[in-house]
Amino acid sequence: MYLRCLRELQKEGRETISSRDLANRFHLSSVQIRKDLAQFGEFGIRGVGYAIAPLAQRLHELLGLNHKHRLVVVGMGNLGCALAAYAGFNDDSFEVVAGFDVDPRKVGSRRGNLVVRHIEEIDRVVRETSADIGVLAAPASSALACYEVLIATGISAILNFAPVPLPDRPEVRLKNVDLRVHLEEASFLIRAG
Amino acid sequence: MYLRCLRELQKEGRETISSRDLANRFHLSSVQIRKDLAQFGEFGIRGVGYAIAPLAQRLHELLGLNHKHRLVVVGMGNLGCALAAYAGFNDDSFEVVAGFDVDPRKVGSRRGNLVVRHIEEIDRVVRETSADIGVLAAPASSALACYEVLIATGISAILNFAPVPLPDRPEVRLKNVDLRVHLEEASFLIRAG
């Protein structure tokens, strides 16, 4: 969150920002900001604020973004295609290297700058590309099977977009992404007034 | 989160569940579960556990899901189409009633069971359908303009999927959804080991 904000500030051409200004952007107290940022080292300049560039670089490293991660997308339906083409999934730190499906009508077709491959190829492709993150965007009915296939490739982490509970496995870091929950939050906020 | 879990349990045919069993599913302590659920009233049966159905109904109501919410999607690119067709956005509580774009090649075309309309029609459509939630899936370059257009319709809440900071407005509840952040978390987890 902080890194995202710092990147915006860099785009605006700023070189420093005070904890008070950050606090306003995040609706937090300035002390909270200072306590948080102090965790990462002493990047503040007394009387001035925080030097944006070195702090951003530190957060970048802490998040492991200095190493490039290669992604494979499993399930090239609407959501899979959207994610494969998503700018945030294709930049200096992340790159979608392949998309997989079982539907013979999709296999071989171009989606964006990616050719959809058959799921049977996934083992080989993950090995050849050194992909380390799997994006699970298959329909609910086949999500569990795709999860097992992804684990079998030996991939490091899996992002699950299917609305299905998946069992934890020690050999992979599983992160569930529930798009629905944001709608429910909106619904709650509307009620709350 | 609890509601989602209770729905799963209902599908499995269970009628009650203990705080200990819930704790295992969520990797929390059973006392934590009881403290949480106690906030919503006394739904527990001593010696047995929690009655799933009434508790689920209570959470359903608290989230405002007993009233049906109508959604409009602005920006019918990959992501907009995926969200418009997403099952979690089309059920008893939510329904995507329209999708908008400016691209004349898209306007008039069918995407799923929706006909893409021109953004100029949005005021009328929101009024006629009583839509209360706007889903902003436009590209970064036009996200701010689309945000203003959505606010002008008088809609209650906006879910922003564009990776762009939008200014808070008192007349609308803005909820930013950042898909990229999940990848960064995965990256961090991989580094952390």
Next chain:
DNA sequence: CCATGTGAACAAATTCACAGCA
């Protein structure tokens, strides 16, 4: 006897107040 619900004890996070440096 089993599992909930809750005051009391404990731990964690936030805020306050101010020392310290450009």
Next chain:
DNA sequence: TGCTGTGAATTTGTTCACATGG
């Protein structure tokens, strides 16, 4: 003087221990 950095006070959240009821 302005803003960071941090111990101390305060608030918030979690865990413990046990009373309560089916």
